[in-house]
Amino acid sequence: MQEKEVETAAKDEVFTIIVNGREKKWMEKKISFRQAVELAYGSFEDNPNISYTVTYSDGPRPKSEGRLVDGQSVKVKDGMIFNVKRTDKS
Amino acid sequence: MSNALINRSSDLKKLRDAGYEVEIRGGFLLVRSVPYFNQEKKILTGTLVSELTFAGERTVQPGTHIVHFIGEHPCNIDGTEITAIKHESRPQRLAEDLVVDHSFSNKPPSGYPDYYEKMTRYIEIISAPAESLDNKATAKTFKVIISNESDSVFQYFDSNSSRASIDLISDKLKAQKIGIIGVGGTGSYVLDLVAKTPVSEIHIFDRDEFLQHNAFRSPGAASITKLEQKPLKVDYLKGIYSKMHKQIFAHRCFITSDNTELLVGLTFVFICMDKGAAKKAIIEKLETLGISFVDVGMGVEVVDDRLLGIVRTTSSTANKRDHIHENRLISLADVTEKDDYEENIQIADLNALNASLAVIKWKKNVGYYDDQKKEHNTTYTINVGMLLNDDYET
Numbered sequence: 464m465q466e467k468e469v470e471t472a473a474k475d476e477v478f479t480i481i482v483n484g485r486e487k488k489w490m491e492k493k494i495s496f497r498q499a500v501e502l503a504y505g506s507f508e509d510n511p512n513i514s515y516t517v518t519y520s521d522g523p524r525p526k527s528e529g530r531l532v533d534g535q536s537v538k539v540k541d542g543m544i545f546n547v548k549r550t551d552k553s
Numbered sequence: 554m555s556n557a558l559i560n561r562s563s564d565l566k567k568l569r570d571a572g573y574e575v576e577i578r579g580g581f582l583l584v585r586s587v588p589y590f591n592q593e594k595k596i597l598t599g600t601l602v603s604e605l606t607f608a609g610e611r612t613v614q615p616g617t618h619i620v621h622f623i624g625e626h627p628c629n630i631d632g633t634e635i636t637a638i639k640h641e642s643r644p645q646r647l648a649e650d651l652v653v654d655h656s657f658s659n660k661p662p663s664g665y666p667d668y669y670e671k672m673t674r675y676i677e678i679i680s681a682p683a684e685s686l687d688n689k690a691t692a693k694t695f696k697v698i699i700s701n702e703s704d705s706v707f708q709y710f711d712s713n714s715s716r717a718s719i720d721l722i723s724d725k726l727k728a729q730k731i732g733i734i735g736v737g738g739t740g741s742y743v744l745d746l747v748a749k750t751p752v753s754e755i756h757i758f759d760r761d762e763f764l765q766h767n768a769f770r771s772p773g774a775a776s777i778t779k780l781e782q783k784p785l786k787v788d789y790l791k792g793i794y795s796k797m798h799k800q801i802f803a804h805r806c807f808i809t810s811d812n813t814e815l816l817v818g819l820t821f822v823f824i825c826m827d828k829g830a831a832k833k834a835i836i837e838k839l840e841t842l843g844i845s846f847v848d849v850g851m852g853v854e855v856v857d858d859r860l861l862g863i864v865r866t867t868s869s870t871a872n873k874r875d876h877i878h879e880n881r882l883i884s885l886a887d888v889t890e891k892d893d894y895e896e897n898i899q900i901a902d903l904n905a906l907n908a909s910l911a912v913i914k915w916k917k918n919v920g921y922y923d924d925q926k927k928e929h930n931t932t933y934t935i936n937v938g939m940l941l942n943d944d945y946e947t
Binding site for chain 1: 735737738739740825826827830833849850851852853854857859861863864865880881882883884885886897898899904907930932934935936937939941
């Protein structure tokens with residue numbers, strides 16, 4: 464696995480974000496799809512048959528709302544709201 | 554069938570019994586062979602056309618005083634156009650085989666009380682010059698016309714589309730053969746919506762029974778008697794929706810990798826099932842057959858004392874298939890027992906929303922709705938009220 468370049472936030476900067484209705488602290492400048500799933504579910508199951516739907520809102524401009532898929536990251540802002548679900552019920 | 558329809562309304566029956574050539578075609582009322590005098594001072598015959606407003610197969614007060622006419626503009630004895638009715642003169646297509654040339658307006662103070670008064674008033678005005686010149690000229694020909702509406706998929710005709718003059722747009726759905734795989738929460742709402750469209754066939758697939766909890770996420774209201782019978786979902790739903798749509802086929806089975814050939818011949822499929830593992834085979838088959846489909850799914854959880862989650866609608870069409878696989882949008886794994894007890898929360902309003910979004914996507918795909926962006930994935934995130942579109946067809 465490649466060494467991941469982690470950009471920590473400025474000294475003492477801690478973001479408060481909301482993931483599935485619960486407050487979480489985040490100390491990196493960005494958050495990835497997998498990290499969001501870990502925050503929501505406690506772990507990320509790397510099973511190709513499992514799908515997670517990840518959406519965010521109240522993020523930083525220019526794209527303050529959107530969806531993440533595996534491999535994508537988004538810049539974090541204080542108060543950003545994430546929802547992470549397995550959308551498989553009909 | 555049209556004669557039976559005419560008989561049920563006293564005003565239409567009166568028109569026909571008076572000898573007028575009455576026909577009901579595509580939701581419109583026609584009176585043919587209406588004599589009139591044209592600009593060239595010749596006596597010709599034309600057809601008067603009016604919208605029809607029904608309540609349960611009987612007419613109610615006409616929705617508008619406007620009528621349409623197929624023919625030249627009726628004139629006075631001196632060859633000048635009758636201005637008392639003059640309104641609009643341009644060709645208008647009202648239905649597949651119904652094009653009119655003019656619209657007339659003659660409005661009595663409180664509207665026409667019924668279609669007999671409406672049509673006879675216009676016939677009076679239009680035919681008077683012709684009748685004064687030739688006392689044998691009359692619209693009361695007593696000719697019998699039989700209309701054939703037996704090829705409609707509906708038990709009673711869609712006057713909603715004809716009243717809004719969108720019959721031609723609705724006609725785009727006629728050639729469709731729809732499959733709904735799974736008629737649980739979301740699937741039952743999909744059926745509710747699709748059964749109100751003139752698609753030629755609707756095939757529903759499910760093996761489950763309709764139980765008490767299903768009643769709380771299904772359209773309509775099941776009776777205790779019905780619940781006690783423990784019908785299969787497909788039988789219960791066909792029983793209700795065949796009251797409107799004649800071509801609903803109930804298949805008492807799940808679609809698995811063993812019977813995907815049941816999907817052959819469908820033009821569009823709604824995948825509304827929880828079982829992820831079978832979905833893989835279904836998606837593969839639909840892609841191979843070149844059939845467009847929509848997959849729906851929601852994820853709802855309890856957080857403290859509230860619910861939150863996401864409702865997802867994903868489509869796959871001939872021009873765009875890759876996103877489902879590249880972005881891993883659809884779960885292809887069966888839920889574990891643990892997940893099942895903890896998280897199978899579905900709420901009727903979310904099932905209905907998911908179904909509505911899915912049906913709108915289908916309608917965009919077949920040209921019923923305008924589709925500028927051709928998004929192939931839409932999610933609604935409840936706690937921020939956010940509708941997101943992704944995976945556009947470029």
